[in-house]
Amino acid sequence: MKIKIFYFARLKETLKFSTEDLELPDDAFAKALTILKLKALLAKRSDVWQQMLLGKLKVRGAINHELVDDNAKIVDGDEVAFFPPVTGG
């Protein structure tokens, strides 16, 4: 499966990543992929990734421009985004 991931604000700045295309083998893990499982997978990249995605920041996830919770399912072709709690207005 292929997904696109966007990072915003502090995440983008600290991870030095604004977007990436991620390809995963079509196995059982990919079939059961959720926001939380994707966070955990990305967190393995380094301590900084771990800290940013699973630390105190309370990172929120979106799938196809829709705010979702950690248990939301991700499927092939989805656009996923990770960002800190919003501070507009």
Next chain:
Amino acid sequence: MTVRVQTEDFDTGLELNQLRHARRDTGAIVSFVGQVRDLNDGDTVTRLTLEHYPGMTEKALEGIVNQAKTRWNFFDALIIHRVGSLKPTDQIVLVAVSGAHRGEAFKACEFIMDFLKTEAPFWKKEVTQDGERWLEAKQSDDLARERWVKKIA
């Protein structure tokens, strides 16, 4: 409904006049303007940068207005939110709601602002005398949003 995300400033008077003339049965227009403060958490702020998630931002704001429509009777809603680099006293956001009477327009305007603050993908970064810093989300904003979830109209 009009939703605009833009770097340029906006003319609040002009926008409200357009809402005023759009319908002759309009009896009330409630508006809110948010602007950049020069002081935050005890530090002097010289600039503010606003980042957003193009595509999702517009959809989120439209979703918030549609939620408000299911709760109150109003005629139209306008949201303008600026992004990019801003300085103290610059306007950040305008929310305006028109309706037959003030009551529902007041509520809808406050509801839209409270949800914009907690669900629309904007992020502020301040420049202070000590350097740059991302703003932290405020618990008071979450509580303001919660009020609408618990309260029935």
